[in-house]
Amino acid sequence: MASSLLHCSDKLPFMDVEAILHMKEGLGETSYAQNSSLQKRGMDTLKSLITNAATDVYISQMPERFTVADLGCSSGPNALCLVEAIVGSVGRVCGRRPSQPPPEFSVLLNDLPTNDFNTIFFSLPEFTDRLKAAAETDEWGRPMVFLSGVPGSFYGRLFPRRSVHFVCSCSSLHWLSQVPPGLFDEAGRPVNTGKMYISSTSPAAVPVAYLRQFQRDLGLFLKCRAAEVVPGGRMVLAMLGRQTEAGYIDRRTTFLWELLSESLAALVSQGVVEQEKVDAYNVPFYAPSMEEVEEEVRREGSFRLDYAQTYEISLSSSGDAREDGRTVSMAIRAIQESMLSHHFGADVVDALFHRYTDLVTESMEREEVKSLQIGVVLTRYSTGLRTGCALGLPFNSLLRRRRLLRPLSVLGAGGQGYFLPGAWVPI
Amino acid sequence: MASSLLHCSDKLPFMDVEAILHMKEGLGETSYAQNSSLQKRGMDTLKSLITNAATDVYISQMPERFTVADLGCSSGPNALCLVEAIVGSVGRVCGRRPSQPPPEFSVLLNDLPTNDFNTIFFSLPEFTDRLKAAAETDEWGRPMVFLSGVPGSFYGRLFPRRSVHFVCSCSSLHWLSQVPPGLFDEAGRPVNTGKMYISSTSPAAVPVAYLRQFQRDLGLFLKCRAAEVVPGGRMVLAMLGRQTEAGYIDRRTTFLWELLSESLAALVSQGVVEQEKVDAYNVPFYAPSMEEVEEEVRREGSFRLDYAQTYEISLSSSGDAREDGRTVSMAIRAIQESMLSHHFGADVVDALFHRYTDLVTESMEREEVKSLQIGVVLTRYSTGLRTGCALGLPFNSLLRRRRLLRPLSVLGAGGQGYFLPGAWVPI
Numbered sequence: 001m002a003s004s005l006l007h008c009s010d011k012l013p014f015m016d017v018e019a020i021l022h023m024k025e026g027l028g029e030t031s032y033a034q035n036s037s038l039q040k041r042g043m044d045t046l047k048s049l050i051t052n053a054a055t056d057v058y059i060s061q062m063p064e065r066f067t068v069a070d071l072g073c074s075s076g077p078n079a080l081c082l083v084e085a086i087v088g089s090v091g092r093v094c095g096r097r098p099s100q101p102p103p104e105f106s107v108l109l110n111d112l113p114t115n116d117f118n119t120i121f122f123s124l125p126e127f128t129d130r131l132k133a134a135a136e137t138d139e140w141g142r143p144m145v146f147l148s149g150v151p152g153s154f155y156g157r158l159f160p161r162r163s164v165h166f167v168c169s170c171s172s173l174h175w176l177s178q179v180p181p182g183l184f185d186e187a188g189r190p191v192n193t194g195k196m197y198i199s200s201t202s203p204a205a206v207p208v209a210y211l212r213q214f215q216r217d218l219g220l221f222l223k224c225r226a227a228e229v230v231p232g233g234r235m236v237l238a239m240l241g242r243q244t245e246a247g248y249i250d251r252r253t254t255f256l257w258e259l260l261s262e263s264l265a266a267l268v269s270q271g272v273v274e275q276e277k278v279d280a281y282n283v284p285f286y287a288p289s290m291e292e293v294e295e296e297v298r299r300e301g302s303f304r305l306d307y308a309q310t311y312e313i314s315l316s317s318s319g320d321a322r323e324d325g326r327t328v329s330m331a332i333r334a335i336q337e338s339m340l341s342h343h344f345g346a347d348v349v350d351a352l353f354h355r356y357t358d359l360v361t362e363s364m365e366r367e368e369v370k371s372l373q374i375g376v377v378l379t380r381y382s383t384g385l386r387t388g389c390a391l392g393l394p395f396n397s398l399l400r401r402r403r404l405l406r407p408l409s410v411l412g413a414g415g416q417g418y419f420l421p422g423a424w425v426p427i
Numbered sequence: 428m429a430s431s432l433l434h435c436s437d438k439l440p441f442m443d444v445e446a447i448l449h450m451k452e453g454l455g456e457t458s459y460a461q462n463s464s465l466q467k468r469g470m471d472t473l474k475s476l477i478t479n480a481a482t483d484v485y486i487s488q489m490p491e492r493f494t495v496a497d498l499g500c501s502s503g504p505n506a507l508c509l510v511e512a513i514v515g516s517v518g519r520v521c522g523r524r525p526s527q528p529p530p531e532f533s534v535l536l537n538d539l540p541t542n543d544f545n546t547i548f549f550s551l552p553e554f555t556d557r558l559k560a561a562a563e564t565d566e567w568g569r570p571m572v573f574l575s576g577v578p579g580s581f582y583g584r585l586f587p588r589r590s591v592h593f594v595c596s597c598s599s600l601h602w603l604s605q606v607p608p609g610l611f612d613e614a615g616r617p618v619n620t621g622k623m624y625i626s627s628t629s630p631a632a633v634p635v636a637y638l639r640q641f642q643r644d645l646g647l648f649l650k651c652r653a654a655e656v657v658p659g660g661r662m663v664l665a666m667l668g669r670q671t672e673a674g675y676i677d678r679r680t681t682f683l684w685e686l687l688s689e690s691l692a693a694l695v696s697q698g699v700v701e702q703e704k705v706d707a708y709n710v711p712f713y714a715p716s717m718e719e720v721e722e723e724v725r726r727e728g729s730f731r732l733d734y735a736q737t738y739e740i741s742l743s744s745s746g747d748a749r750e751d752g753r754t755v756s757m758a759i760r761a762i763q764e765s766m767l768s769h770h771f772g773a774d775v776v777d778a779l780f781h782r783y784t785d786l787v788t789e790s791m792e793r794e795e796v797k798s799l800q801i802g803v804v805l806t807r808y809s810t811g812l813r814t815g816c817a818l819g820l821p822f823n824s825l826l827r828r829r830r831l832l833r834p835l836s837v838l839g840a841g842g843q844g845y846f847l848p849g850a851w852v853p854i
Binding site: 108114 | 452491492531533535540541542543544545548549551552571573574575576577578579584585586587588590
């Protein structure tokens with residue numbers, strides 16, 4: 001839980017991302033709980049991939065205690081969504097094998113210490129009731145689910161050695177541990193003036209600084225998880241991403257930051273916000289390409305990359321630009337309010353998002369707005385099996401291959417999935 | 428996490444203790460965090476007993492991962508107090524043995540789902556800093572401490588089977604899972620009219636109802652922990668209690684409830700609160716005698732009772748009755764506000780505690796006010812060793828006996844500790 005301070009001149013405020021960044025707490029109108037339907041749709045798209053990968057790990061290991069972790073669980077209804085699906089899925093597998101009682105589930109919900117865990121915990125009785133009802137319907141006995149909240153940055157160790165069978169992380173790994181130090185020159189002056197993320201007008205140093213920070217962070221993430229995940233255990237990681245044809249600029253990822261920079265510029269022209277503050281504001285965010293993720297997985301070397309997928313989600317879901325614009329604007333507010341308030345002061349947030357809603361709505365009236373997500377399935381190597389792992393697979397691995405193939409058919413036309421060469425031998 | 432509803436007539440409000448009872452959240456003037464100095468003193472008195480018992484378990488088992496649980500951790504500064512002492516104590520033992528690296532610590536903080544876990548988690552960076560500083564001072568290396576919050580009632584299962592080495596619980600087990608059903612007759616009429624706890628004017632059915640609920644709850648607690656604690660693992664349990672010479676009425680425990688009933692009576696006479704509501708209000712609390720605790724431990728049969736102790740704490744700590752009266756009143760408010768607000772409405776709480784502070788202060792001007800606590804050390808039997816466990820102990824058990832004796836010398840004159848016959852053979 002080491003804090004990470006922004007390398008910044010004394011004149012500018014420090015930004016300790018770990019201590020500040022959190023989804024808007026509570027259940028109010030601007031809370032993340034009320035404004036996370038976009039993330040929910042991303043999770044729903046991945047749900048089959050996640051539950052199949054988790055069930056696969058369970059079947060291959062059959063532990064008495066099956067430990068599942070959701071990293072970056074946030075708060076609100078999304079926080080329990082994936083773990084509920086995983087428990088149900090493994091439970092149904094056991095229900096089909098009368099001789100196999102379901103395991104005890106240890107469910108670890110992780111997010112930064114500033115996350116609103118209270119709201120998750122308040123909703124536990126309903127979570128338990130839903131699980132019981134599902135277990136009765138599917139006749140797989142009463143599940144023993146032990147749930148805990150694990151506060152801390154996933155760019156550090158979170159769990160004891162070899163204690164976790166399955167990890168999932170959705171819509172979180174695009175958040176960096178800190179604003180990249182390279183966004184400030186040696187004198188502490190910001191280099192990405194007027195912008196908060198990589199933009200077509202950004203100097204070349206900007207995407208390089210972001211990429212380096214992402215590589216460092218993902219490498220650290222993988223190293224920590226390598227210590228925690230049991231051999232043969234799996235991770236499904238999904239995050240906002242981009243396609244390389246577009247270089248560093250993929251409109252599906254940069255677009256919403258561009259509009260937020262424009263909204264800030266409007267407040268500068270009204271004299272509400274200082275230009276210097278806007279210049280110094282950068283989001284600790286990076287949308288990687290699939291190749292960048294694959295490269296880091298290979299470089300770190302503890303996990304085999306079994307499956308990779310990119311998929312688009314339309315943000316113009318209702319067909320009503322005003323409604324969709326408000327949904328998107330409120331979602332970005334729930335995510336960004338903590339950092340914007342810290343940097344600019346809480347009193348500018350309403351005006352900023354009033355302008356932002358207008359800009360997003362205008363764009364959505366002109367065109368369909370989409371986001372691009374990438375997802376990967378990784379398997380923890382057993383010691384000594386880092387190379388040649390795909391050769392001479394036993395029969396049950398072939399069964400597992402079929403199981404993991406299944407999600408492709410349910411992901412819809414928007415998804416582009418492929419198995420990595422060497423991950424499995426052909427049948 | 429099954430909810431427990433009060434058996435009560437339709438006219439009276441239900442009291443789902445698990446969903447309502449919680450220490451006052453946050454860091455404000457009336458919060459538990461600001462008003463838990465009395466509980467802190469109770470914990471400080473027990474700290475040596477707890478750290479010695481925990482260290483003893485560690486030395487006897489030397490696990491790579493040492494799992495410690497604090498049940499009923501509450502929020503505020505007390506929440507991390509005991510686990511910090513345990514980690515430090517085990518770390519120092521390892522520091523004295525250069526060949527023995529400290530274990531990975533898994534620290535499980537439990538309380539009801541309505542507890543304010545957010546406030547605990549916000550304070551984690553300081554907790555980590557303190558641990559690092561202590562580790563540097565004592566030269567026992569950087570500790571790996573994995574902390575999680577486990578929401579749920581300790582009258583149900585909280586952790587996977589055989590997963591915990593050491594459990595402590597301070598100032599929590601006097602809280603029952605529900606208001607005893609026997610406090611209402613078959614027609615749903617309250618039998619303990621005008622009182623909220625056992626009083627000299629209570630009918631005989633009242634202490635019987637409380638004792639039965641306590642026996643049922645403690646039995647359930649022990650059964651659940653028996654599944655979770657590893658063989659040879661230990662628990663230190665401390666709670667408010669009474670001495671049997673006084674029957675069911677021990678002024679050190681009943682006194683503060685009597686004054687709260689008196690305060691409510693004053694509000695009734697002012698027409699602010701209805702008598703019917705006061706009659707129906709009972710605290711889900713029971714102060715057991717040591718004999719009652721011992722009997723339940725023997726009856727359940729999974730734990731050996733190694734050590735038992737009663738000790739007094741003076742609540743008249745500053746010598747200034749007005750200051751002490753306010754401290755005690757605010758402490759009771761932080762504990763009881765959630766239930767009182769639910770039953771009587773939030774608008775009566777200020778007036779109630781204004782009166783209560785006066786009554787407590789007047790009493791403290793007349794006499795020294797004390798509370799009585801009882802503490803026990805239990806060891807989980809290994810399978811098949813439930814009888815005759817004390818015979819033929821190996822040498823290191825004799826060493827452990829000396830270790831556990833040590834706390835007696837630091838507990839001060841107020842403590843009365845004794846080893847249970849048969850728990851250890853004499854040297």
